[in-house]
Amino acid sequence: MDIELILKVYPYFLEAAVVTIELSVLTVLLGLICGALAAAARMSRFRLLRIIGAVYVSVFRGTPALIQLFLLYFGGPQIGIQLDAFEAGVIGLGLNIGAYMAETMRGAIVSVDGGQTEAARTLGLSRTQAFRKVTLPQAMRLMIRPLGVNINAQIKGTALVAAISVVELTYTAQRYIGSTYKPFEMFFLAGVLYILIITVTGKGISYLDRKVRLP
Amino acid sequence: MGLDFTVVPAYLDTILIGVLWTIAITVCAALLSFFGGILFAVIALYAPWFLRLPVRLFAWLFMGTPLLLQLFLIYFGLVELGIDLPAFVAGVIGLGLHFAVYNSELIQTAILAVDNGQMEAARTLGCSRAQALRKVVIPQAVRDVIPPIGNNMIALLKDSALVSVIGVSELTLSSQLAIGRTYRPFEFYAVAAVFYYVVNLGMEAVMRRIERKTSLSR
Numbered sequence: 351m352d353i354e355l356i357l358k359v360y361p362y363f364l365e366a367a368v369v370t371i372e373l374s375v376l377t378v379l380l381g382l383i384c385g386a387l388a389a390a391a392r393m394s395r396f397r398l399l400r401i402i403g404a405v406y407v408s409v410f411r412g413t414p415a416l417i418q419l420f421l422l423y424f425g426g427p428q429i430g431i432q433l434d435a436f437e438a439g440v441i442g443l444g445l446n447i448g449a450y451m452a453e454t455m456r457g458a459i460v461s462v463d464g465g466q467t468e469a470a471r472t473l474g475l476s477r478t479q480a481f482r483k484v485t486l487p488q489a490m491r492l493m494i495r496p497l498g499v500n501i502n503a504q505i506k507g508t509a510l511v512a513a514i515s516v517v518e519l520t521y522t523a524q525r526y527i528g529s530t531y532k533p534f535e536m537f538f539l540a541g542v543l544y545i546l547i548i549t550v551t552g553k554g555i556s557y558l559d560r561k562v563r564l565p
Numbered sequence: 566m567g568l569d570f571t572v573v574p575a576y577l578d579t580i581l582i583g584v585l586w587t588i589a590i591t592v593c594a595a596l597l598s599f600f601g602g603i604l605f606a607v608i609a610l611y612a613p614w615f616l617r618l619p620v621r622l623f624a625w626l627f628m629g630t631p632l633l634l635q636l637f638l639i640y641f642g643l644v645e646l647g648i649d650l651p652a653f654v655a656g657v658i659g660l661g662l663h664f665a666v667y668n669s670e671l672i673q674t675a676i677l678a679v680d681n682g683q684m685e686a687a688r689t690l691g692c693s694r695a696q697a698l699r700k701v702v703i704p705q706a707v708r709d710v711i712p713p714i715g716n717n718m719i720a721l722l723k724d725s726a727l728v729s730v731i732g733v734s735e736l737t738l739s740s741q742l743a744i745g746r747t748y749r750p751f752e753f754y755a756v757a758a759v760f761y762y763v764v765n766l767g768m769e770a771v772m773r774r775i776e777r778k779t780s781l782s783r
Contacts, residue, residue, distance in 0.1 A: 409758075409762070412761070412762045412765045412766070413723065413758040413761045413762050414723040414724070414725075414726035414737070414758075416727060416729075416737065417726055417737060417754055417757055417758050417761060420737075420750065420754050421750075421751065421754040421758065424744070424751075424754065425751030425752075425754050425755070426751075428567070428749075428750070428751040429568065429751060506629075506630065506631040506632070507631070508631075509631030509632070509634055510631075510727075512633060513633070519634075520631055520634045520637070523634055523637065524634075527637055527641050528641075531645060533637065533638050533641040533642040534638070534642055534645070537630075537634060537635075537637070537638040537642070540630070540634055541626055541629065541630045544629055544630045544631065544634070545625075545626075545629035545630065548629050549629075
């Protein structure tokens with residue numbers, strides 16, 4: 351292990367880690383929005399919305415994220431979508447994780463006992479009110495942990511944007527592996543930072559989960 | 566520059582060969598990840614500490630870092646160690662090890678969930694500990710986790726696109742070859758997406774079949 355080299359290059363890795371964190375935060379936020387919309391569409395009363403939601407989820411979960419990213423970044427200009435690599439990364443990966451999050455959210459909502467809605471309806475709440483005041487708050491508690499799994503996967507998933515040359519952790523590691531021929535040192539450095547980001551995020555999610563869990 | 570899918574048929578054979586390579590790498594890596602997963606699980610649970618510790622450390626590293634980074638490590642790391650493997654083999658090892666770690670987590674939980682009486686009964690019947698594990702406990706544990714392992718294998722199929730970056734000419738890289746000649750990224754990536762989707766559907770069907778065949782409540 352070449353400690354001297356690690357000490358020399360680590361500031362660049364720290365800078366890259368900041369980009370990885372930015373990408374993670376933005377893609378997760380976009381994913382949560384897309385996921386919520388898609389989950390709502392899939393459970394809608396309108397057939398067309400249900401179909402749109404189902405197609406979105408199936409297409410984005412059925413094809414590789416890398417292909418989706420390439421299609422958007424390299425193919426986008428052909429259909430009038432001009433994005434820089436970072437924007438394409440956020441939008442492409444956000445749409446991708448959104449499809450997975452949609453299934454997580456739908457799963458949580460479906461697993462709330464149907465008797466809850468019935469009871470709320472009996473008490474005179476409208477369908478919307480019952481969903482908003484009774485089902486959703488319970489489902490939100492249930493979805494924190496599985497969404498945490500999606501988020502953990504997404505943090506690692508941000509590495510894909512290295513393939514469209516966004517300078518984040520994996521791209522930086524790859525570049526330094528190429529220029530120093532020290533793959534193990536560079537992997538170690540990037541790996542420690544990824545694990546740090548994932549561990550801190552994981553702790554945050556468990557904290558949130560404990561906070562809202564019913565006794 | 567509008568869309569023009571008429572350029573696609575000329576490269577269809579290149580793409581189909583890519584599809585075959587994608588299937589080949591997925592099957593090889595899936596087998597490696599399945600048996601590697603069992604091996605890692607047994608080591609993590611039963612081996613002495615000098616085997617257990619490295620495997621735990623390895624699992625921790627591989628679960629906390631991106632697959633793409635691991636592929637770079639394996640591809641360039643092996644060269645650094647003087648082992649010059651073809652990209653395909655490096656890709657199989659990278660994908661296989663990555664998913665072996667995830668499978669191992671599932672299998673460990675399942676092994677612990679197999680009733681202790683099974684091991685005791687096997688021992689009473691004269692099996693050694695290793696025999697009891699191999700013939701009694703592990704088969705039951707693995708059967709229990711076939712559905713989640715199937716999900717991992719479907720994830721593996723999609724992640725096999727990543728090996729294009731280390732130069733395995735599977736579906737993604739063969740699409741890129743066609744794009745390099747025609748400058749039509751949208752058309753070829755869209756076609757690649759369709760092929761992945763179809764292979765994905767096929768794989769889901771295979772997994773459902775395996776699940777049905779292996780589940781106890783037939």
